[in-house]
Amino acid sequence: MALSKTLKLATFNVNGIGTRLPHLLAWLEKEQPDVVALQELKTVDATFPAAELEAAGYGAIWHGQKSWNGVALLARDAVPVESRRGLPGDPRDEQSRYIEAAIHGIVVAGLYLPNGNPRPGPKFDYKLAWMERLIRHARTLVDLPHPAVLMGDFNVIPTDIDVYDPKAWRKDALIQPEVRAAFERLLAQGWADALRRVSGEKVIYTFWDYFRQHAERDRGLRIDHLLLNPALAKNLKDAGVDRWVRLQPKASDHAPTWITVRAPAGV
DNA sequence: ATGGCTTGTCTTACAAGA
Numbered sequence: 353m354a355l356s357k358t359l360k361l362a363t364f365n366v367n368g369i370g371t372r373l374p375h376l377l378a379w380l381e382k383e384q385p386d387v388v389a390l391q392e393l394k395t396v397d398a399t400f401p402a403a404e405l406e407a408a409g410y411g412a413i414w415h416g417q418k419s420w421n422g423v424a425l426l427a428r429d430a431v432p433v434e435s436r437r438g439l440p441g442d443p444r445d446e447q448s449r450y451i452e453a454a455i456h457g458i459v460v461a462g463l464y465l466p467n468g469n470p471r472p473g474p475k476f477d478y479k480l481a482w483m484e485r486l487i488r489h490a491r492t493l494v495d496l497p498h499p500a501v502l503m504g505d506f507n508v509i510p511t512d513i514d515v516y517d518p519k520a521w522r523k524d525a526l527i528q529p530e531v532r533a534a535f536e537r538l539l540a541q542g543w544a545d546a547l548r549r550v551s552g553e554k555v556i557y558t559f560w561d562y563f564r565q566h567a568e569r570d571r572g573l574r575i576d577h578l579l580l581n582p583a584l585a586k587n588l589k590d591a592g593v594d595r596w597v598r599l600q601p602k603a604s605d606h607a608p609t610w611i612t613v614r615a616p617a618g619v
Numbered sequence: 620a621t622g623g624c625t626t627g628t629c630t631t632a633c634a635a636g637a
Contacts, residue, residue: 367636368626390635394627420635466637507637526637534634554623561637562624577634605637607625 357615358589359456360384363576364597365391365559365606366546369422370423372604373401373442379597379608382409386428387455388413389462391505391605393422393448417448423504428457435539441485441553449482457616458584459493463504470524476525479507483534487521487541494541499616502543505606506577508535508543513555514574516566526575543579546611550591558593558609567598569606576609587614 362385366372369390380388386408393400397416405412407546411431414424415438425432432453439450449464463486468479486502491498509527514516521527539545547556557572566572580588598607 356631371626392626396629467635469637503635517623524637564623575637603624 354426358612359458359615360610360612361387361458361460361501361503361578362576362594362608362610363389363391363462363505364608365505365576365604367392367604367606368394369370369401369424370395370399371602373404373499373596375600375603377408378402379478379594380410382543383594383608384428385608385610386427386557387458387460389460389503390424390426391422391462391464393417393424394419395422403598413451413453415451421423421448421464422464423448423464425451425453425460430456439489441487441488442481455501459498459500459505460498461493461500461502461505463502465504465506465508467507468531469480470599471523471525471528476528480530480534481526481529483538487534487538490538491541494543494581496581497583499613500581501584503577505575506535507575508532508577509573509575510535510577513553514557516557516571516573521573526573538607539579541563542582542587544582544585545572545586546578546580547583547591547593548571549585549588552610555591560598560604567603568594572605578609578611580611584613588615
């Protein structure tokens with residue numbers, strides 16, 4: 353038997369793939385992830401940089417949108433086999449926030465959960481409704497015999513240790529009790545929060561805003577998550593955040609967040 | 620309570636982000 357192979361899965365909110373392509377390519381080259389979920393492409397399908405990613409060794413599928421949102425999945429030396437784009441449950445929803453594919457033997461859901469500010473208001477209502485649709489769809493994935501991951505920018509601060517100053521954020525949509533409760537209900541289906549599972553109670557941030565040198569001062573939030581179904585969680589090896597990407601000039605406000613897993617049998 | 624900064628856009632102001 354061959355030694356079991358390790359796969360690295362990562363999520364990265366690029367905050368505009370047009371501006372951030374050099375950062376993305378440098379990160380791919382250095383860290384060599386096998387599976388990547390991207391959020392906030394902020395570009396239409398026609399201008400997604402598929403050729404540049406192909407040249408870097410990555411097959412891709414993407415769901416763009418003018419100016420806002422937009423998600424993609426990348427596969428190193430492979431092409432993602434798309435199973436879904438867009439969450440079921442609201443045919444009128446035109447925001448590009450969900451894409452799903454089979455990659456290297458894993459069901460991979462890449463998501464960009466709505467921010468929800470300002471609150472209260474229609475954007476917060478949309479966030480809560482989107483979370484209900486995610487919970488309903490995730491129910492169909494969690495008990496699969498195949499490994500599955502939900503990864504992306506969840507725009508949810510799960511607990512007070514996931515924010516540098518809970519009081520400063522207490523009115524924000526990312527920290528509201530009903531948002532946290534919905535995230536807890538998602539986890540309660542059987543999903544493992546991989547960063548927490550690996551790191552215990554350690555403080556981990558994945559986002560630092562552009563104000564007051566928050567990145568350099570490490571005043572951040574943990575809002576990018578990788579949730580693993582039981583079939584994948586049993587293969588979890590390690591997890592982390594590539595904070596060095598956030599400290600580059602002209603960086604996204606998010607850093608790539610990753611796990612390593614033992615590859616599924618037959619991959 | 621606000622603003623601080625960054626992105627993309629039918630740009631020189633605005634909406635949206637978190």
